Amino acid sequence: MDDCIFCKIINGEIPSDIVYEDENVLAFKDINPQMPIHILIIPKKHIESIIDLKSEDETLVGKIFTVINSIARDIGIDKTGFRVISNCGENAGQTVKHLHFHILAGEKMGEKII
Ligand code: AMP
Numbered sequence: 001m002d003d004c005i006f007c008k009i010i011n012g013e014i015p016s017d018i019v020y021e022d023e024n025v026l027a028f029k030d031i032n033p034q035m036p037i038h039i040l041i042i043p044k045k046h047i048e049s050i051i052d053l054k055s056e057d058e059t060l061v062g063k064i065f066t067v068i069n070s071i072a073r074d075i076g077i078d079k080t081g082f083r084v085i086s087n088c089g090e091n092a093g094q095t096v097k098h099l100h101f102h103i104l105a106g107e108k109m110g111e112k113i114i
């Protein structure tokens with residue numbers, strides 16, 4: 001998608017602080033962190049949100065969660081805990097229309113974060 005900010009991050013048009021990358025998935029630090037640790041995981045395929053997922057994306061979504069598991073262990077938040085959030089649509093406040101999962105960690109959380 002030409003006007004998608006996360007597609008521009010994927011193709012290097014916009015710089016990002018990359019935490020993990022493979023052929024299907026990219027993880028990078030959120031530019032406006034809401035917690036001491038705030039990482040975004042995205043598929044390289046442009047999918048707008050959870051509601052736009054198709055059955056053919058099942059493996060990709062599984063991969064995203066395997067990557068979340070791996071990142072959590074690598075940065076040591078597997079022991080302390082973390083939260084994963086994906087905002088879908090207007091009422092959830094989704095601002096970037098490219099599927100992404102927030103990993104939030106680094107301090108004790110209340111009920112609502114984003
Ligand atoms: P959401 O509100 O769930 O759509 O989340 C979008 C997230 O993308 C927000 O937390 C933003 O801070 C983050 N974001 C927007 N632009 C960038 C960027 N260029 N690099 C890193 N994170 C970004």
Ligand code: ZN
Nearest residue numbers: 004007046098
């Ligand atoms: Zn995109």
